[in-house]
Amino acid sequence: MAKILIAEDEPAINDLIKWNLELVGHTCHQVFDGRAALEAAGTGAFDLLILDVMMPALSGFEIMPHLKGQPVIFVTAKAGVQDRLRGLQLGADDYITKPFEILELVERVKAVLRRTKGEMKEFSFDDIRVELTNRRVYKGGVEIPLKPKEFDLLETLIHNRNLALSREKLIELVWNFDYEGDSRTVDVHVQRLRRKLGIAHRLQTVYKTGYRLQV
């Protein structure tokens, strides 16, 4: 997965972003002011920079022109359109306003990385190998046939691994917003995935919340 630089002067928020991105498999490096961010970015070792707009020493906007086209997501506390526009005009790929939800953060990061780095091609855990590009799943080298929605569900769980997804969220992500079936559809598909792949211990039910693929 990607190497991400987090520049944010608030330790609480810096940690929060780091923890969440590490959950879905990214490697994070933390800095707490603008100058350190600029130095770290200079190494060119990062796939993505997450920059707070208001930081000591140098603001996120001030750093921006020195970055030579590295992918950037701004984090801003200001909801004003002007601030967002300014960030995007400076060449940022996206922005997140505080307060943000974990899934939103993960989604934005994934989207930017997909544009800049390409799709994740495959994902493996235990004896399972998932080829995301040609939609095939192997268990111990043997291909397991999955129905389209079952594969979609597995893919969504992989992208948001280690995060509990509610049934409503899963319906939204896998079946589309306007799907009118009930949330039992999700349960049925989860059951099938567990049975076919033998991942009951990985695909966990989270109390009062939903399901989580813990890897």
Added chain:
Amino acid sequence: MKNGSFFIPATAPHRGATEKKDVGMKLRFWQKAYLLTLALFLICINVGILSLTVYTHGKNVRAAEEAVKAQQYYVAMSFERDMEYLESNGGSVALLMEGFGAHYRDKGLSIAFLQGEETLYSTISFPYEMENDTLTHLDVEGKRHILISSSVCDGAYQIIIAKNVDSLDVEFRSLMVLYLLTALAVSLFLAVCLYFVLRKLSKPLDSLRETTVAIGAGDFSVTAKEMGNDEFTLLAKSFNAMLAKINSQMADLASDAEKKQMLVDNMAHELRTPLTSIYGYAEYLEKAPVTEEKRVTAAQYIMSQAGRLQKISELLLDSAYIRGNPPEMGEVALHTLLSQVAAQLAFFGEGRGVTLRAEGEQTVIHGNETLLSMLFFNLAENAVKACSQGGEVVLSCKDGRATVRDNGKGMTEEQIAHVTEPFYRTDKSRSRAEGGAGLGLALCKQIVDLHGAEMKISSKPGEGTEISLTFTTWQQPGDGLATNG
């Protein structure tokens, strides 16, 4: 139907009247001035010239009459003398008359001799009718003649002489033509000159109008041109003064709005940061598989950020409280209070390697002790935060003046100007490494204002800051409670 026929024609003239009025409204000031001046001038010049000409002509006619009268008198005298001669010496009266007629025909006079109603002799070639002893003007084929009749030889004869004075009228007519031509030329010249003069005079008014139109369209950067010294210039000047006032007030409003916007922005930032943390960690606890270490850290973050929210709300409430309730005032011994504050902060300072000290003389002021201690606590706390390891904060007072001085990092002019605004932090990045929400000094300012005191901040980057407060309510030694107690 009777009414209908009454109403229909009644409306028609009204419409005509308003249309006429509209046309009148369309004329500009200079156009009106032009037309009126021109009309007045034309009337005056023509009436003047006409009356002058008529007067001259009348005078000439009278002069001609006098001349004819004189001639007539002379003719009458000669005739009477000659008649006397004829009476004594004999001769033909008819011949005498013929001689007179011939003689005066050469001088441009026609003569008629009458006896009663009967004309004895006449060289007058046109018909006439006259009373005795009168003067009359007669128009003969468009030519003026003056005729005078008089009796001679004790009423035995009437002599009428007639003179052609047509040259008078010819002269009058040619004079009239000359005058009218002159008037026309002068009028044309005037019309042209007046046009340009009025155009030029009304130019400032036009440019002023253009300026107002531009302002009406929202462009406040324009100014009216000020040329010369006339009323238009004065108007333009006062107009520009008004514009400058408006502009400065708009700038004030804009800066006011900017301050408010900044307050709102900062407020949003102050609230969003802890909110983000609290929400984020709670969500993390809900969704992620957590280790014991992360569970505790997350919970700590949630608590500390909730604490921050609380501090912000307290500061806002304090600030609202001070605004809403005039506090009770009493005697406050400043030096005692400063010593207490220094003691309260001693531990806080120790942690940062900063020493606090109170000095000066005891001075008693009128104020609210709680608020004042809040004030000095805030100021001293800020001073400690501005200092690095080994710094020193001195609280001193004397004669109703208190100062809080530090040798910390100091502030720039711009920072000083904004430092008492709510949520303003000298560090634009708003690092919270030094704690606080940026409401401290705003609160201090309120307390200072409440005491009618004056707060002065002087500071140099790198050298330190001195905040001095001058209280107007201090009691001189020897009066008030200080002596009585």
